[in-house]
Amino acid sequence: MKKILIILAIGFLIAIFMFIENQKKENLTFSFYHWENSFKEKNIKEKLYIKVLDIAYSTKLEIIKSNLQEKPKDFIPVVYITNETMQNVDFSLVSNAIIQGLKNYKFNELQIDCDWSGSTQSNYFKLLEDLKTKLNKTLSATIRLHQIKYYTKTGVPNVDYGVLMYYNMSNIADFNTKNSILDNNIAKKYHYNFDNYPLKLKLALPLYSQTIQFRENxxxxxxxxxxKNDFDSNFIEISDNLYKVLNSTYFQGRYVYKDDIFRFEDTKEKELKIALNDFLKLSDNRFNEVIFYTLKYKNKFNLEKLIKGK
Structure with a gap:
């Protein structure tokens, strides 16, 4: 009798756990980034995060404004800032440039995307605090996996929430990298300190594919x-997802040379499911929203099915 009660109790606990896990997924919603320098989509129903400004630095501050021919009703503007900018330009100048660049938009929330480093942390965090004070809007910032694992060193930005960019986690320029877009084995090396990380998180996942051209590694x-089918008879597959150019030719409008090597990288549905499930297990302090990168690949998978696990 005692054994039966124990078995029933274990079964009950398993059932509760499965119910909770299913509820987590049932409540998930998804949205999209739009990262092109122009936007002309009409009748968009999806929630969008649209890049409206690129801010970079070479010998001076460089600002590229996206051309929004159409403006969705309730989109969230995103500003991309290079780390070089924060190394060379005082936060006040960057803040003023952003506020000026946002003058023609009506918005209640702003997102800043910058992969800050130790040398730029102070300047960047001051920028975020300045924007939050002057705009008085909801402010979010993108977060990388290493910035959670080592958050006591990298710091935590003073924003309303973070967006964990769960992609681009490997060195894209390393010839030996398998897939720089999404590699769950690499991601697992950063599965630390989620329980201590103070920022509430949304999750960003990739949908895109790409190839990297190498010459002499x-x-x-x-x-x-x-x-994958873009690699025609001018290429030979020399190993998994590595293609060698047989004869100098044009590829995607660019001239490539014989013996150049191309590494093909794609986002697989099963890898996205693993990444999503890992995030749900790791982070209790989170929103039930997944932001996919980007809108133009929205039909690549059945995303409703993917996030609900049905």
Whole structure:
């Protein structure tokens, strides 16, 4: 009798656990980034995070404004800032540039995307605090996996929430990298400190594919949106997802040379499911929203089915 009661109790606990896990997924919603420099989509129903400004630095501050021919009703503007900018330009100048660049938009929330480093942390965090004070809007910032694992060193930005960019986690320029877009084995090396990380998180996952061109094992170019069948008779597959150019030719509008090597990288549905499940297990302090990168690949998978696990 005692054994039966124990078995029933274990079964009950398993049932509760499965119910909770299913509820987590049932409540999930998804949205999209739009990262092109122009936007002209009409009748968009999806929730969007649209990049409206690129801020970079060479010898001076460089600002590229996206051309929004159409403006969705309730999109969230995103500003991309290079780390070099924060190394060379005082936060106040960057803040003023952003506020000026946002003048023509009506918004209640702003997101900043910058992969800050130890040398730029102070300047970047001051920028975020300045924007939050002057705009008085909901402010979010993108977060990388290493910035959670080592958060006591990298710091935590003073924003309303973070967006964990669960992709681009490997060195894209390393010839030996398998897939720089999404590698769950690499990701697992950073599965630390989620229980201590103070920022509430949303999750960003990739949908895109790309190929990296190498010459003498040195990375030269990135071609986004390439599919496996784009490697025609001018290529030979020398190992999994590595293609060698047989004769100098044009590829995706660019001239490539004989013996160049191309590494094909794709986002697989099963890998996305693993990443999502890992995140749900890791992070209790989170929103039930997944942001996919990007809108133009929204039909690549059945995303409703993917996030609900049905």
């Amino acid at each position: 040195k990375a030269l170019s990135i071609f986004e949106g390439v599919e």
